[in-house]
Amino acid sequence: MLGIVGQGQFAQVYCAVYRRTGRLVAIKQVRHAKEKFSQEAAIHKRLDHPNIVKCHTASSQRLILDYSESGTLRSQLATTFSPLLTPGYLSFSIIKTIIADILQGLDYLHHHGIVHSDLKPENILLTRASPSRLVATISDFGCAHFLDQPNQSTTDIGSPFYAAPERFDGHSSIASDLYSVGVMLYELLVGDRPFSGTPQQLYQAHHAHSLSFPATLSASAQQLLLTALHKEPKHRFSSAIEMLSAFQALEFSSIKATVASSSNVATITFCQRPKPLTVDGITAPVDALIPLPQGCGIVSANSLHILTRKEKLISIARFRQSCWISVSPTGRWFVALPKTNKRKVRGMIGKLYQSGHKWSRAITPTGRLMTSLLSNLIQVIAIDARYFLQIRTAEEATRTYIECFTRRGQFIGELRINQTISQIVPTAMPYQLLALGTTSTDTPVALLINLKPFQVRTLYLPFTPLRIHPLAWGYLIVGSEKILLLDHTLQPVTWLKGLPNSRVIASLDNRRLLLANHATRPSLSVSDTSTLNLGLIF
Structure with missing residues (x-):
């Protein structure tokens, strides 16, 4: 069972997955009016059409239906x-x-x-x-x-x-x-x-x-x-x-x-000059900023650091080769998998403490995990205390696979999205991802992907986005000339002007933004957003 999708006066609807086949289904469970529900079950048994939701099993209290993500x-x-x-x-x-x-x-x-x-x-x-x-x-x-x-x-x-x-x-x-x-x-x-x-x-x-x-x-x-x-x-x-x-x-x-x-949509101008931070030990461009309970994880191709809430930079791990690196939302562990086309390689699962990284275990990619690493992988995301995701696109680039693995590298299952995705990141909400993609007519879209239950919401964008940045209170969609701030429901809040050019942006807390850029070398800075007068947010 992945979670409840909706409920009405007489029934609740859940999203679930068949363990043997991995097929997603909707379970409609009746709470009242069983006689009326029996009529609905009888009607469903007669129907078989691509534009009518398919019923796999019907009883007096429950319907097993096709799921619509x-x-x-x-x-x-x-x-x-x-x-x-x-x-x-x-x-x-x-x-x-x-x-x-x-x-x-x-x-x-x-x-x-x-x-x-x-x-x-x-x-x-x-x-x-x-x-x-x-x-x-x-x-x-x-x-x-x-x-x-x-x-x-x-x-x-x-x-x-x-x-x-x-x-x-x-x-x-x-x-x-x-x-x-x-x-x-x-x-x-x-x-x-x-x-x-x-x-x-x-x-x-x-x-x-x-x-x-x-x-x-x-x-x-x-x-x-x-x-x-x-x-x-x-x-x-x-x-x-x-x-x-x-x-x-x-x-x-x-x-x-x-x-x-x-x-x-109103426009707000960003006038404050961000405060620069030291970047000792970060030598490669910052690829990701991951908000954590202890501060913010700073990920480059070959290193992992944590910036504490008191703006102290702690080195966690360094790697000899480029890696896909992600830290769990709890801040307790991280995964590092090599970006390589070689089969005999090893990754790392590491445990995090307040003072840094004190324990690690090698993970040898085999089977489905190795196959994913050798394919069109676009991101690795530690999603909770036990599992990480690998997101890859199909060769025809019209479908995206979200594959789930345990920390030992065991394949659990996958979800499929019939959409081209170019960038995908975790948000502040549990089991939620934000992605950028395009339609077959090259129309840019933002996708809000909930994993529990599995739901995909699509927002057609009026400009070509370059990057997305999930924040504690919404999402930034950055274009070459425009920056749009959305709330958690994908509704527009404001256009932003004057935000410093940044490779990655994340929330350090509810009012401070951490900005990472790379001109000739990596740079980090902190900006206080409370001066923007975003009354809808704070």
């Missing part, structure tokens, strides 16, 4: 389509694939005599099939029913934001599901839902209020939405396939959603 459409709306970072419009190619997947899955449901009755972004799961392709699947059949067994409840209507007018009166049909898809399409194209308010206000709006559209939305897109969101079911699209055909006829150039630009 990219979360829900709702979580993607908060990051991928962040209105503060998009270039004035949402990617129609992404919208097109998501809506097409939903309608194809819905067509399959309707042909099998099933009405979903609760379509909303929270119930649309996303999986990244390739760097540029998100696959949408329909999930959560708790409100679903068979066409020959209509649901006439006026309380169990699903989300009122996405409910068709007749759903409030206890009626549901194929047309009701298409109305819900229309609301989601409106939200994707316009950037907001057509109606908002209390349940009573939503009742009035869905029944009587007309739609409003931004001037930038084409006439053809407006007409499609007017049909999908018609108050009378008989005047909507007659089927999911009919709606899909009308949607696919829209041209890319005719779609432009009105969202704010990145200029809405």
Whole structure:
């Protein structure tokens, strides 16, 4: 069990992995309403479609389902389509694939005599099939029913934001599901839902209020939405396939959603001159700065040092050859593996004490560990008190593998991301990584990767990033001319100007930044960020 993914009124959903196969699955565990859950299990047993979440095992209390690491459409709306970072419009190619997947899955449901009755972004799961392709699947059949067994409840209507007018009166049909898809399409194209308010206000709006559209939305897109969101079911699209055909006829150039630009993010100028520190014993460029309980680990290709909170530099270990080096978040141990294409080499596992490094054990890479070292390795990360990760890219560079090993070098398992990654670092949050990558169309993205449970959130960036730096209170995305500060949810806080050029940046504590650079020789400096007046952070 990797952790809980989400929970609702009647059930909890967990992320788990089959030990024998390494396959990720979602476990939906019912807490109440077992009779209703039995109906959901019965419906799942009838379904087999690529755009409907696959059920492997169903019982009266538990469902074993396919796992979707990219979360829900709702979580993607908060990051991928962040209105503060998009270039004035949402990617129609992404919208097109998501809506097409939903309608194809819905067509399959309707042909099998099933009405979903609760379509909303929270119930649309996303999986990244390739760097540029998100696959949408329909999930959560708790409100679903068979066409020959209509649901006439006026309380169990699903989300009122996405409910068709007749759903409030206890009626549901194929047309009701298409109305819900229309609301989601409106939200994707316009950037907001057509109606908002209390349940009573939503009742009035869905029944009587007309739609409003931004001037930038084409006439053809407006007409499609007017049909999908018609108050009378008989005047909507007659089927999911009919709606899909009308949607696919829209041209890319005719779609432009009105969202704010990145200029809405404030800019703060960094004026303070950092205080330089001594760098005795550091001879190679600093590759990483790792925040630790005792200070900050300073990693170069051939050495490991620790800068204490009192700004004292302690030498921990030196190596004869270039190594991948990482220190555990607890500051208790480190791993060093050689950067080499030779097979007969040794690495080191070392234990750390307050005064430095006093114990070590050689580790001889064999099997999977050796294979990873000889492949396209991009990072080694000590993730907790017992395990370290090796992150490598596939030869075709469209997939990234996160492989887990014990401190003795025993392979435990792997996670896969269908995304090109160029840089990846641990964050201040346990079992969380931050990465930079690109899509197949070379669009830069930032990836927030949670390992327990496994979830990947994607943020499309409006500029080309050079480096990423996780801090105690957010993330720095550094470009050639821009520096963007994000909070822990990937939402933009501010643009930074005047920050000294640095190879690596990390938090020494909640207010001080440690900066490492390498012009003609390594340099370290400390800067106090409390003068930046970042009220959202401190």
